Amino acid sequence: MALKKSDLYSSLWRSCDELRGGMDASQYKDYILTLLFVKYVTDKAKTDPSSLIDVPTGGSFDDILALKGDKEIGDKINVIIGALAKANELERVIDLADFNDEEKLGKGKEMQDRLTKLVTIFADLDFKGSRSEGDDLLGDAYEYLMRHFATESGKSKGQFYTPAEVSRILAKVVGIGPHTRQDQTVYDPTCGSGSLLLKVADEAPRGISIYGQEKDNATWALSKMNMILHGNEDAVIAKGDTITSPQFIKGSELRTFDFAVANPPFSTKSWNSGLENEFSRFEYGTPPEKNGDYAFLLHVLKSLKSTGKGAVILPHGVLFRGGKEAVIRKRLLQHGFIKGIIGLPANLFYGTGIPACVVVLDKENASARTGVFMIDASKGFIKDGNKNRLRSQDLHKAVDVFNKQTELPRYARMVPLAEIASSDNDFNLNIPRYVDSSELEDIQDLHAHLHGGIPERDIDALGAYWDAFPSLRSNLFVPTGRDGYSQLTIDVAEVQQRVLASSEFVKFADQIYAQVADWYAPHRPVLAAIDADTKPSALIKTLGDDLLARFRTTPLLDEYAVYEQLMTYWHGVMHDDVFLIMNDGWQTAAAPRKTIEDKDRKITETPDLVVGSGRAASKYKMDLVPPALIIARYFAADQSTVDHLNAAAEETARGIEEYTEEHAVEDGLLEDAMDDGKISKVLVAARLKVAKREEATASEIRALQHLSGLYGDEATAKKSAKDAQVALDTKTLAKYGKLTESDIQQLVLDDKWHATVAAGIAGELQKLTHNLVGRIKQLGERYDSTLEDLETEVDQLSTKFAAHLADMGVK
Structure with missing residues (x-):
């Protein structure tokens, strides 16, 4: 297995x-x-x-x-x-x-x-x-x-690897995809271990001719090995410094390629050490001696064919630094070579923690280019250890928006060259100048604080909700009689219930659940047919693209957040499941296996099910079909019994705790049964024997007997719960051997995969509900107390304080 x-x-x-x-x-x-x-x-x-x-x-x-x-x-x-x-x-x-x-x-x-x-x-x-x-x-x-x-x-030695998510962005924004021909070429002048080139190759299903250069000998060797490991034995990986000794030359000129991608070392100080032949790379300006960022960018530009496209990862400084770099930047913009810029989050890369950007170059129709498409993707990431990492939704959103040139407020816009060239900007490309992604300021309304009411400006800002639920606004708010202000029709504490009970919201929620079901239904037969020839990457791409398409026009819900629910589950669980089914088939993949405890390999698995106790216990892992799925579908009544018995056992334990808290104290009826401040069943039994022999007070004996009875009840309740659990575990384990392939597919496809993704998307629905309710409650509470209310409260408190002073004889 x-x-x-x-x-x-x-x-x-x-x-x-x-x-x-x-x-x-x-x-x-x-x-x-x-x-x-x-x-x-x-x-x-x-x-x-x-x-x-x-x-x-x-x-x-x-x-x-x-x-x-x-x-x-x-x-x-x-x-x-x-x-x-x-x-x-x-x-x-x-x-x-x-x-x-x-x-x-x-x-x-x-x-x-x-x-x-x-x-x-x-x-x-x-x-x-x-x-x-x-x-x-x-x-x-x-x-x-x-x-x-x-x-x-470490910081200085991790540059051999470009994060896979960033690599995919570069591959996709330069236009590599299913239509890419096998005879087309891609070039990486600073290829490191080849990770970026390999991700580019993954985007070209028909194949693509790969060329790269790396100056570090060990990393160059690693890149050569990795090309062979990934079926790209024909890749040409040259050795040497790309700037001072480029290896891809045709006559006296640099060889040119259809595509180029690069993640060069940031701000190299000695980039021109030993430079003899410029190969006309610096016709738009020579980079400063102590900063080689533009040297690599210009090298990539020169290495592109007349219709070539490239993407280079560089520090943000290339967008706004002055001096020689400003001159180069201006000339590149005037020639229309820069198609777009994507600002990335900080701390993505292993060689540095500074934020970087992707500069997208495109020579095709450059002279007709009238603007630069800018994306601020700096806020989309997840923490992953000591680094940040792009999520699937961050990658997909950036690529979709860039390739479709879709303008989104606070995220992306096409910036006219005239605006960039204006006296205010002077060819500065710093993204915040053009795309303001900062959080909107929550403005306080002084008039509302003084006189009450909620500013309609704040209510209007929730317009997307009112568009989706047209009658909800009038159910929640009524005008105060003063222009521009409304008030809640209900108490703040009732807002959530009013929203959830709204017929429009209920209908909207039902539509979301129906959309998920409609999305999953046509894919279920494909998932049921998973076998050794299944291609997981193609499978999840089809699922994900269809989910995005179905939710693209859904109001309120962010389709990329919905997509992330699927992708997070895919990376965490579903891909593993598919791998098991591909390798073992449904029946074998679903069979319980004994847990692995390998000290040499540092593996100690936590069992999903334990049958028996002590050394005789059998410990099992159920990778594809967890026991909870079996129990929920086949033994729900048994689980309900176990839950009831466990609750009863907990209740008896609480009874013991309450009784001992009352009587097992100093001068209490159970004081003599304690040892070092503690009391137990054994101590109670021992004290009861002594108490009867010494003819202790009747009240102490009754207390000891009562507590002893409680301990007995607890033991009985715990045994009943344990016996029921053992019986359930035994039935559950036996059920695995009786499952047909159809049973297993129902458990995995419906109860596991579909149910989990649907629950995740339902979570997105709950988030937007929480955001709406939270904002309305915030506004209601903010302007609930007017100046008159506060003055009245102050007067009442002053009167009460004066009365207290009078009672104490103070005038």
């Missing part, structure tokens, strides 16, 4: 991290990804005779696996990897990591044990079925490891 992807990756990372010792993550990644590479090509060669990688005898992962426990394991791994490298002309590419380095891996037994454990981890991975489509185990394992290595590598 296959493990869930998320469990597999987390296990892989924990094991790798545990064996890292004191080595820096930026160095350790070379060992891990080298082994990942060898394992992948070995597995692929077993099932794909046409594989471009030749795995020679003595050069496979199987040969490495045979070295477990060998005293010379490090040296022998080097020999095996060297044989694989030589057979494929990959010397100085896959053999850079020294597996016999005592400083990094330890000496003697320490190295032997560390490498033995490391090799064992990779032995559990199976890439024979890898399809290199971005959905396979390899692609996801690679992405997981790279993200974690970048997180752990």
